[in-house]
Amino acid sequence: MSLPRRLLAACLALALAACADMGHxxxxxxxxxxxxxxxxxxxxxxxxxxxxxxxxxxxxxxxxxxxxxxxxxxxxxxxxxxxxxxxxxxxxxxxxxxxxxRPQFDASVSVNRELYSQHGATPAPLAGNYAWRNQATVTASYDLDxxxxxxxxxxxxxxxxxxxxxxxxxxxxxxxxxxxxxxxxxxxxxxxxxxxxxxxxxxxxxxxxxxxxxxxxxxxxxxxxxxxxxxxxxxxxxxxxxxxxxxxxxxxxxxxxxxxxxxxxxxxxxxxxxxxxxxxxxxxxxxxxxxxxxxxxxxxxxxxxxxxxxxxxxxxPNVNLVAFAGFQAFGFSHFLDANSQVRGASPALSLPIFAGxxxxxxxxxxxxxxxxxxxxxxxxxxxxxxxxxxxxxxxxxxxxxxxxxxxxxxxxxxxxxxxxxxxxxxxxxxxxxxxxxxxxxxxxxxxxxxxxxxxxxxxxxxxxxxxxxxx
Missing domain, CATH: 1.20.1600.10 (Outer membrane efflux proteins (OEP))
Structure with missing residues (x-):
């Protein structure tokens, strides 16, 4: 059995095992x-x-x-x-x-001017300076029900x-x-x-x-x-x-x-x-x-x-599919460039393990x-x-x-x-x-x-x- 199939079977077994007891x-x-x-x-x-x-x-x-x-x-x-x-x-x-x-859609825009720590995780030239951090994304989610x-x-x-x-x-x-x-x-x-x-x-x-x-x-x-x-x-x-x-x-x-x-x-x-x-x-x-x-x-x-x-x-278990796409950049000059694009997709699995x-x-x-x-x-x-x-x-x-x-x-x-x-x-x-x-x-x-x-x-x-x- 291939690794993806093994992972799928394991996930399915875990999901079924995570079902709470209805108590008759x-x-x-x-x-x-x-x-x-x-x-x-x-x-x-x-x-x-x-x-x-x-x-x-x-x-x-x-x-x-x-x-x-x-x-x-x-x-x-x-x-x-x-x-x-x-x-x-x-x-x-x-x-x-x-x-x-139905599929749910959401859009968000954030425009922030921040002072980045000189001793934090942000590298130079942003460290110790003010900079604009901008992001615009569209998110789609669907509950498989x-x-x-x-x-x-x-x-x-x-x-x-x-x-x-x-x-x-x-x-x-x-x-x-x-x-x-x-x-x-x-x-x-x-x-x-x-x-x-x-x-x-x-x-x-x-x-x-x-x-x-x-x-x-x-x-x-x-x-x-x-x-x-x-x-x-x-x-x-x-x-x-x-x-x-x-x-x-x-x-x-x-x-x-x-x-x-x-x-x-x-x-x-x-x-x-x-x-x-x-x-x-x-x-x-x-x-x-x-x-x-x-x-x-x-x-x-x-x-x-x-x-x-x-x-x-x-x-x-409840399974949701989530995907997002948009732009993210420091400053405004390259905000809408192709290289500023961000995107991603992932399933979200909710297991009622402790909610019985x-x-x-x-x-x-x-x-x-x-x-x-x-x-x-x-x-x-x-x-x-x-x-x-x-x-x-x-x-x-x-x-x-x-x-x-x-x-x-x-x-x-x-x-x-x-x-x-x-x-x-x-x-x-x-x-x-x-x-x-x-x-x-x-x-x-x-x-x-x-x-x-x-x-x-x-x-x-x-x-x-x-x-x-x-x-």
Missing amino acids: IAPQATLADAHALDGGNIDDAASAAIDWPRARWWQALQDPQLNRLMEQALADSSTLRGAQARVRQADALAGAAEDKS LWGRNRAALAAALGDVQLASAESQMARLALATALVRTYIALSYQYTVQDVIRNSLAQRARILDITRRRRQAGIGTDIDVAQVETTLPAGRRQLEQTNEALALLRNQLAALSGKGPSAGAAISRPVLRLDRPLAMPQALPADLIGRRPDIAAQRWRVQAAASRIDAARAEFY ARLRAQLGSQTAVYDGAVEQYNATVINAMMDVANAVTKAQSLQKQHALTQQALATAQRARDLAEQAYQAGMSDAINMLNMQVALLAEQREQAQNGASELDLYVSLMNALGGAIED
């Missing part, structure tokens, strides 16, 4: 298989006729004012802008990681970009969900306001009838007082509703990125939902790729796995981060399935509640009418009729709540299904 450090967590999860009532509610949510799912509520508020919110939200800034930051860091995998450390670091950085993008989608969905739910609450309060106003008008009519009965001698002051007592309570409820409307307008203005004064311009909602509440097919498999929180956790796991690869690569404890600690840390990310992913998948299952359960229950509410409302309306007829005929007192009016008011509010719950259920379903990923 490995991840312990296992990713959950969403396909293996029992969908339960989700599978029963799936329908081939139902599509996944579209990007602007709130437009299904058919309210132009809501659409305008949403466009303002998505354009002016500081929360979304902050999330988008984090995406740009991650992208910039990925660019820096990618640059490490034999064990994939830089590639793994780049993969982790690219995973962080995807993670930040998914988190931006999460912020977008959270903002849209909050705005639509607040808008539904505003619509509900308007309906409650109508119910209370109608109830007050009805009580005022009863009071008028009671006063006329007293004047006719078939009623008493007690009857009048009993009816009058209910009016302040009704007016208080109306004022509470007016307060709730004002607060909800302020909240909508804030969510849309505006000041409180913008809330005064928000008019009464006109929400309508004409589509059925059902699940698309391919649950839970497609849910994994459509919910931004699951996507974010998946990218967090992948980035953590890449960082484990980078930490493992640290246990192996530190490297094992780093690997153990990255492995623990990976295990934590996996468990977060598993929990997110399970919570996502729970969200969808809850939406299905609420939809099934709401259908039954709606039918029962209609029955109760019809019964309360009929009871109130009969009580009023009996009162006008002198067969009943004012208290009985007022009790029937209170019962009717409660059922009317329940009907309004039922309608708001149906709209809110649509929002819950869109949120549970991921709300559609924006490109």
